[in-house]
Amino acid sequence: MSDLIRKNAWVAGLVVLLAALLAITKIIQPSFGASGLESVARAALPFAFATAGMAVVVIVGGIDLSVASMMAVCAVTAAVLMEKISGVPAVMIVLALGLAMGLINGALIVVTRVPDIVVTLAMLFVWEGAALLILETPGGSTSEWLQTGIRGSLVPGLPNALVIIAAAVALVWVPLRRSRLGISIYATGSNERAAFRSGVDVGRTRILAYGVCGMFCAFGGLSLASLTGIGEPVPGPYLMASVAAVVLGGVVLGGGRGGLLGPIIAVFILRIVRTILTLLAVDPNVTTIIEGTIMVCVVMLGTALTLRGARK
Amino acid sequence: MKKQIAGAAALAIAATLTPAAFAADYTIGVSNTVQGNGWREEMICAMRAQALVEADVSNLIVAHRNTDSAGQLEDINNLIEAGVDAIVLNPSNPDALNSALNAAMEKGIVVVAVDAGVTADGAYILSNNQEEYAYLGAKWLFEQLGGKGDVVYMRGIAGVSADTDRDNGFKRALAEHPDIKVVHEVFTGWQQDQGKQQMFDFLATGIPFDGVWTSGIDNVIVDAFVESGAPLVPIVGADNAGFVQYLTEVDGLTGAAVTNPGSVGGAGVALAVDILNGSPPAEKTVLVNPVLWENASDEGRATIKAAQNPNLDPEWPVSVSVPGWTDYTMDQIIACKGPGDS
Numbered sequence: 001m002s003d004l005i006r007k008n009a010w011v012a013g014l015v016v017l018l019a020a021l022l023a024i025t026k027i028i029q030p031s032f033g034a035s036g037l038e039s040v041a042r043a044a045l046p047f048a049f050a051t052a053g054m055a056v057v058v059i060v061g062g063i064d065l066s067v068a069s070m071m072a073v074c075a076v077t078a079a080v081l082m083e084k085i086s087g088v089p090a091v092m093i094v095l096a097l098g099l100a101m102g103l104i105n106g107a108l109i110v111v112t113r114v115p116d117i118v119v120t121l122a123m124l125f126v127w128e129g130a131a132l133l134i135l136e137t138p139g140g141s142t143s144e145w146l147q148t149g150i151r152g153s154l155v156p157g158l159p160n161a162l163v164i165i166a167a168a169v170a171l172v173w174v175p176l177r178r179s180r181l182g183i184s185i186y187a188t189g190s191n192e193r194a195a196f197r198s199g200v201d202v203g204r205t206r207i208l209a210y211g212v213c214g215m216f217c218a219f220g221g222l223s224l225a226s227l228t229g230i231g232e233p234v235p236g237p238y239l240m241a242s243v244a245a246v247v248l249g250g251v252v253l254g255g256g257r258g259g260l261l262g263p264i265i266a267v268f269i270l271r272i273v274r275t276i277l278t279l280l281a282v283d284p285n286v287t288t289i290i291e292g293t294i295m296v297c298v299v300m301l302g303t304a305l306t307l308r309g310a311r312k
Numbered sequence: 313m314k315k316q317i318a319g320a321a322a323l324a325i326a327a328t329l330t331p332a333a334f335a336a337d338y339t340i341g342v343s344n345t346v347q348g349n350g351w352r353e354e355m356i357c358a359m360r361a362q363a364l365v366e367a368d369v370s371n372l373i374v375a376h377r378n379t380d381s382a383g384q385l386e387d388i389n390n391l392i393e394a395g396v397d398a399i400v401l402n403p404s405n406p407d408a409l410n411s412a413l414n415a416a417m418e419k420g421i422v423v424v425a426v427d428a429g430v431t432a433d434g435a436y437i438l439s440n441n442q443e444e445y446a447y448l449g450a451k452w453l454f455e456q457l458g459g460k461g462d463v464v465y466m467r468g469i470a471g472v473s474a475d476t477d478r479d480n481g482f483k484r485a486l487a488e489h490p491d492i493k494v495v496h497e498v499f500t501g502w503q504q505d506q507g508k509q510q511m512f513d514f515l516a517t518g519i520p521f522d523g524v525w526t527s528g529i530d531n532v533i534v535d536a537f538v539e540s541g542a543p544l545v546p547i548v549g550a551d552n553a554g555f556v557q558y559l560t561e562v563d564g565l566t567g568a569a570v571t572n573p574g575s576v577g578g579a580g581v582a583l584a585v586d587i588l589n590g591s592p593p594a595e596k597t598v599l600v601n602p603v604l605w606e607n608a609s610d611e612g613r614a615t616i617k618a619a620q621n622p623n624l625d626p627e628w629p630v631s632v633s634v635p636g637w638t639d640y641t642m643d644q645i646i647a648c649k650g651p652g653d654s
Binding site for chain 2: 029031032035036039042043046138147151224227228229230232234235236237271274275278279281283284285287288
């Protein structure tokens with residue numbers, strides 16, 4: 001048991017921080033309860049998927065600056081498709097589209113040997129343009145069952161949005177992490193040359209990791225379309241937020257270390273901080289400063305504690 | 313008996329205190345998704361200033377950032393959690409916010425959308441009357457020309473609702489002045505450089521005309537006349553700082569600015585308070601009428617002079633208040649402080 005806690009010290013710390021923030025919210029606003037948690041979970045949904053995708057490529061040793069643009073492509077595609085065909089096939093097409101976009105990103109990086117940051121920066125603009133070509137102005141529509149399914153709590157106290165995040169991550173990431181590919185992703189991220197010499201096909205591993213990222217972005221785009229009921233071609237603020245949550249979640253930029261649970265808890269921390277600042281009626285221009293400061297402090301504190309633990 | 317006397321005394325005290333203590337204690341939430349744009353910043357400051365002067369408003373929570381519709385949903389849900397009595401928002405999209413707005417109205421929260429509409433049933437909409445905006449300026453221009461002459465008609469973006477509404481207003485004024493002819497009609501796309509080039513091109517054709525009506529692309533049109541050395545004709549534009557300044561400074565320029573104030577935000581707060589106090593408007597949609605400032609008369613020039621203020625942000629529309637709606641002073645909107653702000 002203590003071994004388990006020590007191995008997951010960072011995640012445990014984040015859970016404590018989240019619990020503390022929820023307690024603070026409850027103190028500030030005594031009426032904050034199940035419905036408040038539900039709306040925080042809904043707000044966290046697109047951020048959580050962007051963060052999950054970003055975490056996978058950071059673990060493999062890369063970075064994907066096009067996550068928000070891929071989400072926009074998926075959101076407008078979903079909204080346009082669902083005007084013509086029913087929801088389930090549209091969802092399948094959008095997931096496949098996300099996977100394909102991710103694979104294209106990864107293949108370009110591996111084949112051209114241009115750094116990840118440059119390729120995905122270029123693809124940020126490519127996917128952004130593609131989203132505008134699909135839908136010039138916000139519009140389209142989303143299936144009713146998606147819009148209602150994402151809201152509320154089927155199990156009291158357990159928001160549907162939270163269940164959706166948990167299910168999607170469990171379906172994609174949990175089996176993957178235990179598979180050969182998962183081990184290869186961590187190996188490639190921690191030391192590409194060593195992984196290569198141990199017989200890991202690093203090129204294929206990286207392409208597939210970007211594919212997984214693309215698929216999480218498709219989930220993110222679908223959640224955007226379901227939340228708003230329309231598709232918006234202009235990317236939302238998900239790129240920087242996802243990098244922030246990945247770092248806060250204990251994934252090392254550079255690769256090889258961390259998981260998906262930490263970053264997703266970090267997403268909830270960042271959302272609840274915004275809720276608290278809104279409840280306190282803090283000046284909106286100061287809000288972002290506070291958000292950034294909290295992030296730096298937590299990461300600094302975490303790094304200091306980890307280093308001290310390592311020295312012992 | 314003693315108790316009764318004490319009770320009566322307490323009642324008497326309460327009765328004398330009642331009028332003063334009766335001011336309601338409303339918290340109003342604001343949601344906006346474009347930061348750093350002069351029109352929107354004026355809107356936010358108007359909301360703060362109006363909330364400050366409304367006796368019944370004790371707190372204003374502002375969620376003001378650059379975000380998408382999902383982010384605005386998050387902000388509105390947070391405002392609901394904060395227990396606001398009314399939400400005044402500039403919607404990012406007419407359809408995307410309905411889930412949160414319906415949730416708000418189910419809790420009895422008054423929803424007022426300013427500047428653009430929302431499709432949620434039960435929400436109030438307050439915006440500038442764009443048809444009246446065009447009618448007012450066009451009518452002034454046609455009367456200035458003595459009801460006879462040729463005009464250039466420079467519109468905004470085809471298909472955008474504000475442009476369509478303005479076109480209806482322009483056509484209404486045109487119908488009232490049968491001897492006025494439109495010799496040239498273009499869409500500027502509300503782009504400064506494009507509008508200026510279009511005016512250069514038309515001046516180069518040498519076709520004579522007597523006046524210009526432009527849909528908010530105004531100071532660059534004056535520039536085009538001055539730079540190409542053409543004699544100035546009467547020009548109607550909007551209350552953008554640059555154009556209003558030209559109306560007082562450019563020799564030989566006769567013109568008028570029609571207001572399209574960002575201060576509708578303040579009117580939105582005033583409307584929300586009216587609804588909370590039990591006097592809702594007759595219609596769900598409330599249109600704010602524009603005002604015309606012209607420099608052809610002494611009275612008009614004095615109005616323009618009074619509207620200008622060196623402390624005013626040059627990016628803001630010059631009209632900082634909405635007559636009949638907002639109650640704050642110019643200093644209060646420039647200070648941009650709401651209730652609770654020190």
